[in-house]
Amino acid sequence: MASTMDALSPEAMLTFYRRLYPFKSVYGWLNHDHMPTRQWTHREFAFTLAGDVYVRYKSYNNADELKADVCKLNPSRFEIGPVYSARPRDKKTVRQLTPLQRELVFDIDMTDYDPIRTCCSEANICKKCWKWISAAVKVLDESVREHYGYEQLLWVYSGRRGIHLWISDPEALDLTDAQRKAVVGWMNVVVASGQNEGMKKVNLRAGTKALPPPLQAALDTLLPYFTSIVLEEQDCFGSEKGYEALLEFIPDVKVADSLRKTWSADPTKPSASKWLDLKAEVKAKDRSQRAPLMHAMEDIILHYTYPRIDAEVSKHRNHLLKAPFCIHPKTGRVCVPVDPRGIDSFDPERVPTIGQLLGELDEGMVVEGEESSPDSDVQRTSLAPYVEMMNKYATSLMDLKRKAKQDPDTLAW
Amino acid sequence: MFKSTERKPFQQQDTAIYQASTSSHLQYPHRLNFYDKPPLFDVTIEEFETCALERLRVLAEIESSAARNRTWEESKTAIRAQAEKHLVLKQNSAKYDDLDGQRRKDHLSHFVLRLAFCRSEDLRRRFVKAESTLFKVRYEDDILTDREAFLNSRNFNTIPVLPDEKKKYESQLYSLYYGKNETERKAAFEREKYFKVKWTRVPDLVEKRRVFLNRGWAYVPSQEQSSIIFGEYENQLEKALELTARLLPRLDEDTRLIPILNNLSQGFIAGSSSEWMGENGEGTCGEEIRAEMIDDMSKRHFPMCMKTLHDRLQRDNHLKHFGRLQYGLFLKVLGLSIEEAVAFWRKSFSRITDDKFNKEYRYNIRHSYGLEGKRANYPAKNCLQIMAPGSGEYGCPYKTYNPDNLQSALLSTYSHQGLKAADLPDIMQLVNANSFHTACTRVFEITHSSCGVKKGDGVNGEHVTHPNQYAAHSRELYKATKGAAESEDVAMGP
Numbered sequence: 001m002a003s004t005m006d007a008l009s010p011e012a013m014l015t016f017y018r019r020l021y022p023f024k025s026v027y028g029w030l031n032h033d034h035m036p037t038r039q040w041t042h043r044e045f046a047f048t049l050a051g052d053v054y055v056r057y058k059s060y061n062n063a064d065e066l067k068a069d070v071c072k073l074n075p076s077r078f079e080i081g082p083v084y085s086a087r088p089r090d091k092k093t094v095r096q097l098t099p100l101q102r103e104l105v106f107d108i109d110m111t112d113y114d115p116i117r118t119c120c121s122e123a124n125i126c127k128k129c130w131k132w133i134s135a136a137v138k139v140l141d142e143s144v145r146e147h148y149g150y151e152q153l154l155w156v157y158s159g160r161r162g163i164h165l166w167i168s169d170p171e172a173l174d175l176t177d178a179q180r181k182a183v184v185g186w187m188n189v190v191v192a193s194g195q196n197e198g199m200k201k202v203n204l205r206a207g208t209k210a211l212p213p214p215l216q217a218a219l220d221t222l223l224p225y226f227t228s229i230v231l232e233e234q235d236c237f238g239s240e241k242g243y244e245a246l247l248e249f250i251p252d253v254k255v256a257d258s259l260r261k262t263w264s265a266d267p268t269k270p271s272a273s274k275w276l277d278l279k280a281e282v283k284a285k286d287r288s289q290r291a292p293l294m295h296a297m298e299d300i301i302l303h304y305t306y307p308r309i310d311a312e313v314s315k316h317r318n319h320l321l322k323a324p325f326c327i328h329p330k331t332g333r334v335c336v337p338v339d340p341r342g343i344d345s346f347d348p349e350r351v352p353t354i355g356q357l358l359g360e361l362d363e364g365m366v367v368e369g370e371e372s373s374p375d376s377d378v379q380r381t382s383l384a385p386y387v388e389m390m391n392k393y394a395t396s397l398m399d400l401k402r403k404a405k406q407d408p409d410t411l412a413w
Numbered sequence: 414m415f416k417s418t419e420r421k422p423f424q425q426q427d428t429a430i431y432q433a434s435t436s437s438h439l440q441y442p443h444r445l446n447f448y449d450k451p452p453l454f455d456v457t458i459e460e461f462e463t464c465a466l467e468r469l470r471v472l473a474e475i476e477s478s479a480a481r482n483r484t485w486e487e488s489k490t491a492i493r494a495q496a497e498k499h500l501v502l503k504q505n506s507a508k509y510d511d512l513d514g515q516r517r518k519d520h521l522s523h524f525v526l527r528l529a530f531c532r533s534e535d536l537r538r539r540f541v542k543a544e545s546t547l548f549k550v551r552y553e554d555d556i557l558t559d560r561e562a563f564l565n566s567r568n569f570n571t572i573p574v575l576p577d578e579k580k581k582y583e584s585q586l587y588s589l590y591y592g593k594n595e596t597e598r599k600a601a602f603e604r605e606k607y608f609k610v611k612w613t614r615v616p617d618l619v620e621k622r623r624v625f626l627n628r629g630w631a632y633v634p635s636q637e638q639s640s641i642i643f644g645e646y647e648n649q650l651e652k653a654l655e656l657t658a659r660l661l662p663r664l665d666e667d668t669r670l671i672p673i674l675n676n677l678s679q680g681f682i683a684g685s686s687s688e689w690m691g692e693n694g695e696g697t698c699g700e701e702i703r704a705e706m707i708d709d710m711s712k713r714h715f716p717m718c719m720k721t722l723h724d725r726l727q728r729d730n731h732l733k734h735f736g737r738l739q740y741g742l743f744l745k746v747l748g749l750s751i752e753e754a755v756a757f758w759r760k761s762f763s764r765i766t767d768d769k770f771n772k773e774y775r776y777n778i779r780h781s782y783g784l785e786g787k788r789a790n791y792p793a794k795n796c797l798q799i800m801a802p803g804s805g806e807y808g809c810p811y812k813t814y815n816p817d818n819l820q821s822a823l824l825s826t827y828s829h830q831g832l833k834a835a836d837l838p839d840i841m842q843l844v845n846a847n848s849f850h851t852a853c854t855r856v857f858e859i860t861h862s863s864c865g866v867k868k869g870d871g872v873n874g875e876h877v878t879h880p881n882q883y884a885a886h887s888r889e890l891y892k893a894t895k896g897a898a899e900s901e902d903v904a905m906g907p
């Protein structure tokens with residue numbers, strides 16, 4: 001059946017929602033409880049329907065209601081918003097609908113790396129450029145845990161060329177917009193400055209001082225990535241345009257001129273060799289002149305490897321973000337959860353597509369007398385390990401909530 | 414919370430509500446106040462309103478400083494000047510001042526405005542922002558010893574970082590430590606005390622990476638302590654306002670307070686026009702306006718909407734209810750006293766008898782001055798209200814007139830002030846773009862070119878947002894440029 005229909009047709013989407021989409025797992029993850037709480041009932045869902053119709057302020061009493069509505073409207077995707085002061089679906093009748101809670105979210109997208117990546121452009125992505133995402137996941141995951149003390153992190157592949165992070169610690173859910181903005185300010189090193197100007201570095205250090213501790217720690221994590229991605233695979237400085245961008249970071253005009261002279265004679269000289277040239281120039285300087293150049297080298301490493309975060313997504317509680325397990329409308333891939341510890345071996349091209357999953361459903365025959373249920377359906381497809389991961393995580397959130405209820409002091413710090 | 418009975422002696426048993434102080438004999442030992450406790454003394458309704466109005470002027474200055482993008486130093490200067498006029502609050506060293514009296518007024522006015530501004534999310538947000546700014550200005554201006562005494566009187570729930578822990582994170586803490594040169598910095602760092610707070614209490618320091626973060630805790634050096642204090646102040650005020658909003662319905666039983674509170678919040682909503690809401694406002698230009706001056710003034714200083722009402726009143730010797738209300742409040746804010754207002758309307762309504770006037774109109778005029786009925790201090794309508802749908806024949810002429818009528822009305826009204834037919838296309842283009850404010854502003858510029866106003870100058874650099882703003886600035890300009898010449902003429906006359 002599935003093999004005969006177009007992978008992204010409405011029929012295929014409907015089959016996916018009816019038989020495979022893990023509504024119960026998503027419910028557990030958002031609700032932190034078996035019984036529906038405000039975290040579920042007052043939660044906004046938004047649907048993208050055929051013809052780019054966008055429906056907001058939907059909310060449900062339980063997971064089954066969501067499933068019924070999704071199957072009825074068959075959206076091409078749906079998004080998750082904040083927990084409001086009232087049920088979003090009562091928007092017209094309630095006096096106020098204020099966003100109260102929301103997972104702290106981060107969005108990293110390959111587009112923001114376009115000015116520096118050389119392997120692909122625009123919507124395309126390959127294993128080489130995905131490494132930047134790997135580096136970003138490592139740094140962000142570590143920082144969120146070490147600096148902010150958050151532990152309930154869910155990483156979700158966005159289905160094409162990016163990744164989302166959802167943080168569900170109770171303290172993170174309660175953050176105000178101002179506090180979210182502060183986290184983003186702390187995290188952001190590289191910010192976009194207009195469409196065609198590429199990227200501009202900001203806010204790295206105070207004056208001529210050493211890097212602040214969080215960036216120093218990130219630098220250690222990022223150094224191997226800089227060598228393998230920037231210097232080797234992407235060969236970011238292997239063209240005139242590429243090395244000119246590098247030279248912009250050099251504060252010492254003499255050093256920059258000398259390097260430019262050498263490199264213009266051999267513009268495609270490999271980036272790794274050019275980096276050695278720079279190192280040699282820096283070493284030749286006496287101590288007082290060396291410091292600013294060393295700083296510049298650190299700045300370059302951060303500029304080319306530090307996570308590029310889409311700040312607007314994180315700053316506001318009422319920003320909507322695509323739900324996990326949705327199908328990416330262009331690639332047909334499922335937005336699956338990702339284990340950050342295995343991020344280096346994660347291959348976006350091996351993420352199951354809707355066509356593949358429906359094919360798998362067709363092949364596995366339902367045993368005579370056995371009812372087909374979403375649980376058993378999922379088990380017969382390559383979606384199973386991802387749903388299993390989500391279930392485990394949702395269970396840990398519920399455990400945490402139960403413990404907090406029994407012993408309220410453990411969280412009250 | 415407030416009893417609006419007659420003034421009673423200050424209740425001594427209420428001392429418990431103030432911060433305890435061993436050395437001070439004052440009811441309010443500190444100039445700074447977190448306003449934890451409501452004022453539990455009795456106040457008169459006049460005091461209730463006037464002290465709130467005065468605080469409002471200071472808050473309006475704060476908002477306008479932000480709107481004008483002033484630097485922090487410029488803002489402080491402007492805010493201090495306004496506070497010096499309306500909300501004096503001296504340091505403890507000012508022994509001969511009535512410190513308790515000043516602080517009592519500060520305390521009371523803050524709480525009255527809480528009642529007025531707790532009722533919508535937007536008002537709450539603006540109020541918190543303005544009040545926090547006021548607190549910051551006072552905090553920074555406070556003498557060090559006074560400030561320390563205040564800080565010691567409160568528990569900010571900060572956890573001191575013990576020497577062992579400071580040692581453990583020395584490299585991280587030191588790399589974020591700000592100081593002049595390396596030796597000084599090292600010595601100062603050795604002396605520095607650190608506090609631990611949840612990072613969410615100091616988002617501004619986090620955003621700028623100025624604190625060391627460790628598993629959700631921010632390590633704040635005492636030199637950055639003010640961030641904790643300001644954060645705490647905002648936080649408490651936000652919560653208190655939400656609580657007040659929920660409790661407010663109980664206040665409805667006191668019908669005298671509601672109109673006052675409505676009026677206060679309306680003045681704040683009007684933003685820049687909050688300056689134009691009181692009889693003693695700055696819009697009055699100082700000198701007394703008499704009934705017989707109105708006709709002349711209308712020719713020189715009034716915007717189209719008010720000029721139209723004035724002309725209609727003179728032509729028909731009558732104005733219907735809403736027209737009277739609108740024009741009457743405009744004249745009140747312009748500075749017409751109640752006696753002169755009664756005289757003006759009596760003269761204008763020349764076709765009716767004294768008896769009818771006294772019965773039907775005198776009361777309404779006094780009412781609009783807050784002397785009858787609800788005794789509310791009604792503000793004059795601003796442009797937004799005048800332009801609102803349903804204003805009908807009393808709406809903004811730029812919006813309601815058809816293009817032909819508007820052009821001939823403009824010429825007949827303003828040609829004696831220099832408006833020419835050649836100016837019309839420019840104005841009509843703005844009207845056609847539904848930019849009625851701007852059209853009115855343009856007319857102001859044209860008709861005040863003899864005072865040196867040029868295209869783009871606006872009304873003191875702003876668009877017209879209120880007919881009283883238009884008229885007041887027009888009068889100021891005339892006074893500044895023509896006043897001298899006119900008085901000379903008088904002196905030289907026979």
Ligand SMILES: [Zn+2]
Nearest residue numbers: 119120126129
């Ligand atoms: Zn690529």
